[in-house]
Amino acid sequence: MWDYTDKVMDHFRNPRNVGAIPNADGTGQVGSLVCGDALKLTIKVNKDTDVIEDAKFETFGCASAIASSSILTEMIKGKTIAEASKITNQDIADALGTLPAEKMHCSVMGMEALEAAVKSYRQGGQPVVFEQQEEKIVCHCFNVSEETIIKAIRANHLKTVDDVTHFTKAGGGCGRCKGEIQKILDKVNGASAAPATGEKKPFAQMTVVEKIKTIELVLEEDVRPKLNMDGGSAELVDLDGTTVKIRLTGMCSGCAGAAGTLKNFIEKTLKEKVDPSLTVEQA
Amino acid sequence: MKVIYLDNNATTQCAPAVVEAMLPYFSEKYGNASSMHTFGGNNRHVIDHARQQVADFIGAAHADEIIFTSCATESDNTAIFSAVRTQPKKKHIITSAVEHPAIMEPYKYLEAKGYRVDFIGVDSLGRFDMERFKNVLDEDTALVSVMWVNSETGTIFPIAEIARLTHEKGALFHTDAVQAVGKIPVNVQEAGVDMLSLSGHKFHGPKGVGALYVRRGTLFMPYLMGGHQERHRRAGTENVPYIVGLGKAAELAQKRLTDGTTERIAALRDKLEKGILATVPDVKVNGDPEHRVPNTTNISFGYIEGESILMYLNDLGVCASSGSACTSGSLEPSHVLRAMGVPFQFAHGSIRFSLSDQTTEADIDLVLKELPAIIERLRKISPFSRLAA
Ligand SMILES: Cc1ncc(COP(=O)(O)O)c(C=O)c1O
Ligand code: FES
Numbered sequence: 001m002w003d004y005t006d007k008v009m010d011h012f013r014n015p016r017n018v019g020a021i022p023n024a025d026g027t028g029q030v031g032s033l034v035c036g037d038a039l040k041l042t043i044k045v046n047k048d049t050d051v052i053e054d055a056k057f058e059t060f061g062c063a064s065a066i067a068s069s070s071i072l073t074e075m076i077k078g079k080t081i082a083e084a085s086k087i088t089n090q091d092i093a094d095a096l097g098t099l100p101a102e103k104m105h106c107s108v109m110g111m112e113a114l115e116a117a118v119k120s121y122r123q124g125g126q127p128v129v130f131e132q133q134e135e136k137i138v139c140h141c142f143n144v145s146e147e148t149i150i151k152a153i154r155a156n157h158l159k160t161v162d163d164v165t166h167f168t169k170a171g172g173g174c175g176r177c178k179g180e181i182q183k184i185l186d187k188v189n190g191a192s193a194a195p196a197t198g199e200k201k202p203f204a205q206m207t208v209v210e211k212i213k214t215i216e217l218v219l220e221e222d223v224r225p226k227l228n229m230d231g232g233s234a235e236l237v238d239l240d241g242t243t244v245k246i247r248l249t250g251m252c253s254g255c256a257g258a259a260g261t262l263k264n265f266i267e268k269t270l271k272e273k274v275d276p277s278l279t280v281e282q283a
Numbered sequence: 284m285k286v287i288y289l290d291n292n293a294t295t296q297c298a299p300a301v302v303e304a305m306l307p308y309f310s311e312k313y314g315n316a317s318s319m320h321t322f323g324g325n326n327r328h329v330i331d332h333a334r335q336q337v338a339d340f341i342g343a344a345h346a347d348e349i350i351f352t353s354c355a356t357e358s359d360n361t362a363i364f365s366a367v368r369t370q371p372k373k374k375h376i377i378t379s380a381v382e383h384p385a386i387m388e389p390y391k392y393l394e395a396k397g398y399r400v401d402f403i404g405v406d407s408l409g410r411f412d413m414e415r416f417k418n419v420l421d422e423d424t425a426l427v428s429v430m431w432v433n434s435e436t437g438t439i440f441p442i443a444e445i446a447r448l449t450h451e452k453g454a455l456f457h458t459d460a461v462q463a464v465g466k467i468p469v470n471v472q473e474a475g476v477d478m479l480s481l482s483g484h485k486f487h488g489p490k491g492v493g494a495l496y497v498r499r500g501t502l503f504m505p506y507l508m509g510g511h512q513e514r515h516r517r518a519g520t521e522n523v524p525y526i527v528g529l530g531k532a533a534e535l536a537q538k539r540l541t542d543g544t545t546e547r548i549a550a551l552r553d554k555l556e557k558g559i560l561a562t563v564p565d566v567k568v569n570g571d572p573e574h575r576v577p578n579t580t581n582i583s584f585g586y587i588e589g590e591s592i593l594m595y596l597n598d599l600g601v602c603a604s605s606g607s608a609c610t611s612g613s614l615e616p617s618h619v620l621r622a623m624g625v626p627f628q629f630a631h632g633s634i635r636f637s638l639s640d641q642t643t644e645a646d647i648d649l650v651l652k653e654l655p656a657i658i659e660r661l662r663k664i665s666p667f668s669r670l671a672a
Pocket of ligand 2: 138139140141142170171172173174175176177178
């Protein structure tokens with residue numbers, strides 16, 4: 001069950017301005033049946049003053065999609081085109097109180113439909129389908145462009161791939177594009193925030209936490225799978241300088257070959273994959 | 284507001300008689316079943332009685348084939364890891380593409396650890412792809428785990444046949460029967476399964492207790508190691524009240540299978556389904572109508588979104604669930620409906636109604652009375668409705 005605000009529920013139960021304005025001055029569309037949500041926004045504009053006199057919506061989607069669309073029509077009525085163009089997805093979410101993180105993309109959809117409707121008005125009223133500008137689609141599952149992702153990161157100070165998924169849906173399908181999303185995040189937020197992926201820091205210069213993480217990763221990927229086959233496992237207990245203290249567990253713990261496993265297998269693997277200075281001791 | 288509970292595949296109400304049976308074991312009869320004194324030791328007999336009740340319920344030959352667990356998720360994990368750990372040379376495992384995450388996630392974990400994994404697909408009615416299964420099954424297969432009944436559509440898989448084929452190649456067969464027990468007769472001997480998982484809260488027992496059936500003679504390795512409980516097969520002090528509750532729930536569920544209750548539930552389900560089909564345009568029933576449990580119907584409403592339907596139903600006190608992306612926060616519609624190839628305009632608008640013996644005719648009548656207006660309202664808001672008209 002989502003934690004929807006009373007405002008969301010009110011606009012969901014009693015959506016305002018449902019429908020389509022005949023001969024609208026601007027029509028913006030976004031989304032599709034495949035995506036699971038879609039919005040068609042029509043506006044009537046006073047050509048002399050540029051004021052939006054009426055707005056109506058049709059939405060396919062969940063409660064928060066319907067509420068976002070409904071409140072958007074209220075927000076833009078009476079505003080000039082220039083004023084309305086400044087509305088961001090965050091404004092829509094704020095007007096509703098708030099939206100669950102996973103539902104932020106509903107407010108983004110509102111902003112995109114508005115953008116398309118404004119463009120349609122400026123072009124003389126021909127309906128405009130919101131399009132990821134002609135450039136790189138990063139997420140093919142949800143057809144999300146690099147630009148949409150960059151905008152969302154900047155506007156909402158997004159930090160992680162999950163954040164980006166909550167706001168744009170990118171990465172929420174097959175997950176194939178997550179690596180690329182991380183790269184965009186790194187680019188926008190500056191490489192400082194990025195977890196080291198490329199060149200490795202020399203072991204001696206790492207912080208203790210980084211050292212432990214590096215060792216833990218090798219244990220997980222290279223050591224435990226082998227031990228698991230014999231019904232055992234290994235735990236990192238402590239790191240004292242270059243001495244790694246490890247406890248063998250499960251079937252390995254009482255096993256006569258434990259000392260051999262530690263030296264010949266685990267120590268060897270860690271020397272090879274992490275740093276030649278490391279030695280392993282039984283904890 | 285009265286709650287009209289049509290979400291019994293998610294969980295059921297713990298029956299009053301079950302609660303009553305459990306209560307003394309929280310308070311005055313709190314002893315540890317492993318103790319040497321009579322006060323605690325008496326609870327050993329109580330547990331043995333529950334074990335017999337569960338064994339009878341699923342047609343097990345021996346009560347000692349039942350291991351009590353903390354939930355079906357634990358039963359599923361135990362079965363899978365036992366099967367691979369006891370057969371370390373075999374590197375292939377098979378399941379279906381429509382399992383519960385309690386099966387899916389361990390399988391994906393093992394895949395990442397280097398196992399060859401086959402997720403057998405289903406056709407548009409949700410039927411198991413037997414041909415593909417026969418093609419991938421081989422001597423390297425350690426385990427085949429296929430659910431008895433699908434939780435979302437209620438489709439029943441031909442478990443006996445899958446088990447037979449599995450054994451021909453010398454692999455172990457496990458079934459997640461969480462959605463089968465209590466809804467249809469389940470007999471482990473007739474079906475020929477090696478291991479079976481069940482969960483108390485799906486048939487009017489308490490949450491947080493389940494069982495794993497392990498046929499005598501089956502290779503087995505415990506998942507939880509520690510004390511000697513459950514004959515060294517599941518460590519941890521026995522949860523006496525919950526085990527008592529599970530036994531009682533099994534006994535009651537068994538009665539309901541033969542006293543006409545099942546037929547009454549099926550009639551109500553059919554009334555609901557037929558009523559919706561007759562009054563709402565652009566709907567589609569998901570699942571195999573020929574092989575389906577009596578309490579479940581999964582219906583897709585074209586051109587609208589499931590969460591919105593659920594929220595309007597919720598305002599009327601009606602509880603159901605949806606395979607829509609929006610309800611799970613996963614952005615993708617249910618993996619079960621997608622595996623069946625249900626088109627997107629229908630997958631997003633799917634609603635599962637699951638009944639129980641507590642469902643009344645009045646409940647169904649209310650849904651039939653209110654639902655058409657809800658659907659019409661949402662279709663009015665939808666930009667696609669004119670496509671449908
Ligand atoms: C098919 C299936 N397997 C496993 C489970 C998990 O059961 P439990 O909640 O007892 O872990 C469920 C219930 O959600 C289920 O429907
Ligand atoms: S490509 Fe982005 S989730 Fe599949």
